[in-house]
Amino acid sequence: MTSVASGSPNGQEEARRSGRPVVxxxxxxxxxxxxxxxxxxxxxxxxxxxxxxxxxxxxxxxxxxxxxxxxxxxxxxxxxxxxxxxxxxxxxxxxxxxxxxxxxxxxxxxxxxxxxxxxxxxxxxxxxxxxxxxxxxxxxxxxxxxNVAEIGPAVATLGRPLRLLRIPVDEWAVALALALRAFPMLIDEFQVLYAARRLRPKRIAKGRKARRKRRARELIDLLAAAMTVTLRRADEMGDAIAARGGTGQLSANPARxxxxxxxxxxxxxxxxxxxxxxxxxxxxx
Known part of the structure; x- marks a missing residue:
């Protein structure tokens, strides 16, 4: 059924309209x-x-x-x-x-x-x-x-001379490595949340003011759900990092x-x- 639907004119038109996303x-x-x-x-x-x-x-x-x-x-x-x-x-x-x-x-x-x-x-x-x-x-x-995992150690290696000035290069590298690893994961989570929100039945709002209130409520719900998912993912990532030896492993790589x-x-x-x-x-x- 999936192959037939994707090969139909409507499926091809929808794929052409959506285009290729930014990866x-x-x-x-x-x-x-x-x-x-x-x-x-x-x-x-x-x-x-x-x-x-x-x-x-x-x-x-x-x-x-x-x-x-x-x-x-x-x-x-x-x-x-x-x-x-x-x-x-x-x-x-x-x-x-x-x-x-x-x-x-x-x-x-x-x-x-x-x-x-x-x-x-x-x-x-x-x-x-x-x-x-x-x-x-x-x-x-x-x-x-x-690979995203190679960026943090590279930044730590390139910024090694700045340690003489007491600049926290390793901490910056760890923060950058965590951000780069979490960014694609959070994008996927937000896309799932947005798709699930669109599948929910909507009440037909009468009047422009009611539509504005409905959109405001939907935005607040999405932000609350996004914050909850982010905190949950951060907790899971923290446990995984602690199990692998701490944040020092994120900036340690023998590559030269x-x-x-x-x-x-x-x-x-x-x-x-x-x-x-x-x-x-x-x-x-």
């Missing part, structure tokens, strides 16, 4: 050179590329970083199905933002039928949009190729950078440095 903090199955990289290497690449795009947000730099992200996705064998569907409202927002930015004008200016049109605002909007997409892709690559990590860092530094040099030379000329 966070769940690595793509399989193995590759990108999957085998140390988590600290990926964090260093994200930090360095983010700083690079902050100080040099030019088209050349964005293109170089986009090429690195696409090459990493190809090496990691990331399928197209991992990409989430873009909702229709986001396309509308982008269109409205593009038109609004285009009204600002600016150089370069083109002449169409005797009317001068400034493309500066539209080009700035396109550049910011491309930069945002590249940064989202970079973060998605880390999410798709990194290997030869492939140094190669990846060298490629990133070389590509970023080349883009900066070329952009600097072009701006001076």
């Amino acid at each position: 966070l903090l769940v690595p793509v199955p399989g193995g590759s050179a990108i999957h085998d990289l140390w988590a600290g290497t990926k964090l260093l690449v994200v930090l360095g590329v983010s700083a690079l795009l902050t100080f040099y947000p030019g088209w050349l730099t964005i293109g170089v970083v986009a090429a690195l992200v696409l090459a990493a996705a190809r090496i990691a064998h990331i399928p197209r199905g991992a990409l989430p569907s873009v909702p229709r409202w986001l396309w509308i927002v982008l269109a409205v933002g593009g038109v609004t930015a285009a009204l600002a004008g600016g150089s370069p200016v083109i002449s169409v039928g005797g009317v001068e049109l400034g493309l500066g605002g539209a080009l700035h909007f396109l550049r910011i949009t491309a930069l945002s997409i590249v940064l989202l892709g970079l973060g998605a690559m880390v999410s798709w190729t990194t 950078p290997k030869l492939v990590d140094w190669v990846a860092l060298a490629i990133t530094v070389a590509a970023s440095g080349s883009a900066v040099v070329i952009e600097t030379v072009l701006s001076l000329s």
